[in-house]
Amino acid sequence: MSLTTLLARSISRPTSATHGVAISPVLAKIDKQHILIWTARHYILVEALNETRLGESINNFPGAREILVEVGDLTIPERAEILYNHAKLASLPAAARGIIKARFRSIIQHPNFTPERIRQLCDDVLRQEKTPTWALVNRFMTNPTQRWRKAYNNLSRSEQLLLTTMLDCEEDAPLKTIQLAYEQRAQHERDRCLPFRPVLARLEHSFLQVSRTFAGMVTADFRHPSLRDMLLEELRDDPKARSRYISLTTPVGIAALIRGQAATKQA
């Protein structure tokens, strides 16, 4: 069975129940001749294709849109399975389970349904809430970035600055690189900012995740790409912040801005 067929069979229907098992034969097929580029964001795929020039060096290499798996393109039973599994794994209180049992059809048919959003609904909303209500669930499903935004607005200026700095860096950037970019931005702040390490410690586990590579390098990245999307929305809505961002961003950020211009042109 070819890698492409395996991939099509195992990830075109990524239900949470079968996903982990189904992907393992795909991973076993990966070698020097077969590379798997798997990402939660379209722009990352496009960047990877541009960077590697795979599309230009292989004649019939499929275009980005041909190898996309739309997470919204799930059948109703698959969506139900995803919701059930996340709800079960989150060990929700009785009240929250009651809401899901009574309203599962509205949740799984919601236009904003994605597997990650359902995970957030179960882990971050229903499990944390002492008195969960349907109105709360509905509000979250209708405006999923609102919670991120609310949490972001409650952060100190230094914490917000570090998150903006993350836009200046590659994904999983070394801590040293992030620190340098943070300190560069902090120099231009009107008020004195906190040192890098304590700010990082405050954001770790909530907004950021810190990891160690096989080579021992410590890196950091957003806990979820939707947080990056929320920060971009903030910049899109605030001309002053945007100008400031353009003035102070790193070469990585400048490259992202150039790609942004190209994407605007294509749209």
Next chain:
Amino acid sequence: MFPNHNISTQSPEEFALLIQRIRNLSTAVMTASEWRSILTAAETLLPRRDGKRRSPVELDLSSLNQQPRMQLFDAVLRAFAHEDTYKHNRRYSPNDWTPILESFADLSLYLLPPPILSYGPALCTLAIKEAPTLSAIHLANALGRIDPRVLRQRIRHQDLENWRDAIVEALRESIGTGEHLKADGDATPDDYDDWRSHTRAVLRIAGDFYEWAHLDPPEELRDLDRLLSTVQRPQAPEEEEPDIPTTADERDPEYWTLERIFEDL
């Protein structure tokens, strides 16, 4: 419709600010991978058809160069070509310079007039001063794609002789490995893949070198080319076909109603 995961300028002032930031890149200390990232981003500004970049000969470059986005493209290439870029990044090795020079050579064809790499002679000297290796020759090849006159001005007969010897040695070594792979029944697909990708790189570097140096290619070049098409990739051991588990909608649809799924929650 995909959500916009990028940020772009939204006013002429912001656009001008971005242009200014790009122009100032020549005075910044940057890593080679940052330059590569900037050049890759600039490439996305070029017209495409069916996802592939259109070649400069297919385009009306005069009208393309009038388009606002090409101001960004122009600013990137001119910043890269500026002498300050070399001054601030002298620490790059030939292996750092070569891929970004190749990218520059490729992209500069879209600008009218094409920008001049002001530090081409300095890089040519760097290639000559390096030990005669494939890396040094590869750097000279890349420079030759930008301005062959620089090579003709700087590279002496003795340098060419040294580089020719280095290439012949690399070709012979690759022939030796290829013949060993052909005869060795224990070779793995990975051994073959390593040899093939190395051989293709050697052939490409050698081919480019003999072309600009106007030298007769040695027998070894043809031999290696022939060997590349005759050595077979060893077969990997057969693996068992994995069973892919079925998903909910492939199971008994009569039994698995939605209500039943949530029954024991």
